[in-house]
Amino acid sequence: MATVPRHLFVDSALASRAYEDSAMPIATGRQSRDRISSPAARNFCSKRYRNRIQRTVLEIGTGCGYAAAVLAQLFGTVVSVERCVRCTNWHARTFRPLRLPNLRLVFGDGSLGISGQPPFDGIVAAAAGRSCAGLAGTVAQ
Numbered sequence: 001m002a003t004v005p006r007h008l009f010v011d012s013a014l015a016s017r018a019y020e021d022s023a024m025p026i027a028t029g030r031q032s033r034d035r036i037s038s039p040a041a042r043n044f045c046s047k048r049y050r051n052r053i054q055r056t057v058l059e060i061g062t063g064c065g066y067a068a069a070v071l072a073q074l075f076g077t078v079v080s081v082e083r084c085v086r087c088t089n090w091h092a093r094t095f096r097p098l099r100l101p102n103l104r105l106v107f108g109d110g111s112l113g114i115s116g117q118p119p120f121d122g123i124v125a126a127a128a129g130r131s132c133a134g135l136a137g138t139v140a141q
Helices: 012-017 039-050 066-074 085-098 130-135
Strands: 056-060 077-082 103-107 122-125
Touching: 056 066, 066 077, 066 103, 077 085, 085 103
Parallel strands: 056 077, 056 122, 077 103
Antiparallel strands: none
């Protein structure tokens, strides 16, 4: 987590507080309720997966991209799917300087799966569609 510059993913007005252990508004300009997870929460989820030695992870709901960047530091391949077009345009600019060749960003509805993608060793559900709203923020295996 120390290698991922969290200040790039939070609202620019809060960049000086980016490394506090709290959830914050994201920088993509989405709705005000959209937030980046606290570092402690992200660390918990990442450690849980890392202990299971997984190579390929699917993240549903890229959001600001912070979690995807952290996961890319830990696993062989990370595929992150996001259905917000504003976010995917923002990701193209934010991820370029991070040079994460093992991270694949996909625009689409994660509830439909990823066409042509082999099975994943693990799935992180950072967002949920209308039919599974109660699962948002959970870790599935």
